[in-house]
Amino acid sequence: MKMPGARIVLECLKRQGVDLIFGLPGGAVLPIYDALYDFEGLRHILVRQEAAAGHAAEGYARTSGRVGVCLVTSGPAATNLVTALQDALMDSIPIVAFTGQVPTHLIGNDAFQEADNVGITRSCTKHNFLVKDGNDLGPIIREAFHIASTGRPGPVHVDLPKDILVKEWDLVWPDKIQMRSYNPNYDGHPGQIKRAAKLLASARKPVLYVGGGVISSDASAELRELAELGQFPLTQTLMGLGAFPMAHPLSLDMLGMHGSYYANMAVHHSDVLVAVGARFDDRVTGKVDAFAPNAEIVHIDIDPSSISKNIKVGVPIVGDCRRVLGKLVEAVREELRGGPAPGVHEGRQQWAAQIAEWKRDFPFRYEWSDDVVKPQYVMQEISNVTGGEAFIVTGVGQHQMWAAQYYRFKHPRMWCTSGGLGTMGYGLPTAMGVQAANPGKLVVNIDGDGSFAMNSQELATCFTEGLPVKTVIINNSGHGMVRQWQRIIYKERFCAIDLPGIPDWVRLAEAYGCVGLRVSKPSELVPALEKMISTPAPVVLDVCVDKDECVFPMVPAGGASTDMILAPPSRVVRDRAARSQTGF
Amino acid sequence: MQNGNEPRKHTIAVLVENKFGVLSRVAGLFSARGYNIESLSVGETLDPSVSRMTLVVRGDEFVIEQATKQLHKLIDVIKVTDLTDESHVEREMVLIRVNAEPSNRAEILRTADIFRARVVDVTPVSFVLEATGDEGKLEALIELLRPMGIQEIVRTGKVAIARGPKTRVRRGEPPRKPRTVDDLKVVGFAD
């Protein structure tokens, strides 16, 4: 039976198991919106700006483990989407984005609302397609979902010319996907796994360094088994948070630029470092020559190009975290059967004692105030009040780092943050996607006043679509993270960072039909959080915090992890930081 | 990243799906990562759904390793082979239009003969020479012609193919009727 291409697109989405799409209509995709009019079983959420559709799809994907889908029109809509695509690419988030395109015969003609969509998204997607023949619709959509969700996950873009959507075609739906050019490797090499197991079993100072790949492969159970089996201390990247419960005695919290003192020290002094689904980002390694200088490094990653990209690795294992960890647990168990080699046991005890000492002497800390709200305190109370059971989303900046440091993560897939691209404005739209994927659950968007302003129009979407996202604005009247760099590295030459108290966030929330609350004293915080949580509507809680607060520890960009600044710096430290600074 | 090795030229053969846009994916990959392509040539293979690209890239071991991995990562790339340290044959074709004054016409023809270059166009004042060979040979030819006054040079970029095995027939490809024209091109210039 023939049907319009637009209808085929929707049928294919349904076959793919999609029940929700985020989008915004326009000329080139009107045929799809027309088909959507009486199409059953597909919810469409109308966003207010296209990037929000992309971010919402990311939030949906990260927390549900399924592919997020968004649909926007040609030209300006496609270019608006670009930020979200690059964000998903950097953080390995599986989404499929559909854009409209001018009719095939007009492509290249500078037609109305034409842009070279696939040309523009080529470098910010895992793969992209321009559909030039309606018979390809089914196979392309099938492949798009396959590519987005397998191997190293990522965004895939499908560009749909209007005439293809209007003309009638047969629905072609291949039973199987066969791609000779794309076959990700899931099983790690047994010999390499054995080598890794031997190293771990004989290590005196082992550390596991865990990243977002553990989240995307749902490998938390296997990871925990490995850590507990060998009592291996474990640190998580910003993207890995939640992979392992932070309350666990083996947890060293986050590592890296704003990671814990003990995580960075442990990694630096380790003799065997096992990276699991982590990509040695420069915010983690700092100066590469000084990163874990004495460690034999094992790297488990599904993407061969991640391996030895930044840091030369001794034992690469290309494969899926979950499968490889499963095998590694068995192999380590085997190695440990005969008991530890002489010296190992003693070494491990010393190592545990050393780590305990670091943890005791240099915890995350800040100075308390009775008068002004400290942002770190807000994170602690959000963590307490939610019991670590909320979905947490953030903007980008200081508040993001404090959330990472002070929220006690318990579960995987409950944390969404823009790590690789650091996209301000990511918070609210992503939280919308999380809420849509998890109806009835508590979703807290911890945002900055600067970041929130970049997509606050989505409060309208929250209101009209019944998405009761709770936003907590850590309001420091400015671009706090930039202010921190200018304070520490640019000798307090503050420039272009102030966001004086406008808009009034409470009134803005109300203007959008949401509930607005404000806190300016520490004593008001907990009652306000409780009120926010018990309010069924979307809420904006504006928390006025100490604007001079800085995020510590801090490893200046390009510094070694032992160059950590632990407290507001003296002039000496500041000068040293200025010398090692490599750009912002 | 610590770069232990000196940069050098690598010849990389890439089998890709013969689809629109693949060339720009490959070119885009190199420009986005700041790698330099010295030459690139593309053509169909025995299987018309597969194209073969021959890339010449300069870089140290680290750059080449990343470039190869990134090429692999492109969804339309089927196979990547670094031929540099394998036994292989490389060829490039060049067309050279050179001033041909009466005083040096004979000299040009002699040089062309030595290099087995063919004269493909003749006017009272110029010759166009066609020559095929590896890089060294073409460079040498160009150097010898330079004093005569070269007007224009066009080069195809390098193509490369692995040498056959010394003993047995190579795995894989079922024997097919060879495309004589292509094969002759290679055989004809074996040196």
Ligand SMILES: Cc1cc2nc3c(=O)[nH]c(=O)nc-3n(C[C@H](O)[C@H](O)[C@H](O)COP(=O)(O)OP(=O)(O)OC[C@H]3O[C@@H](n4cnc5c(N)ncnc54)[C@H](O)[C@@H]3O)c2cc1C
């Ligand atoms: C202001 C700011 C400050 C930051 N500070 C820090 C900081 O202090 N510390 C920190 O850690 N980060 C920090 N970041 C984030 C940082 O930029 C990187 O995004 C982050 O470190 C990358 O995390 P990751 O290594 O877990 O990799 P991800 O980006 O999560 O990548 C996942 C890796 O796992 C692999 N993978 C994916 N799926 C699988 C699978 N199924 N099996 C196996 N492997 C798989 C992928 O190939 C990839 O290599 C900061 C970001 C911002 C914006």
Ligand SMILES: Cc1ncc(C[n+]2csc(CCOP(=O)(O)OP(=O)(O)O)c2C)c(N)n1
């Ligand atoms: C789209 C975008 N523009 C600029 C930046 C650079 N940047 C990083 S953090 C930051 C300030 C963020 O301010 P805010 O959201 O208020 O967070 P705070 O640091 O104050 O907690 C800026 C401007 C960015 N990451 N993203």
Ligand SMILES: [Mg+2]
């Ligand atoms: Mg701020």
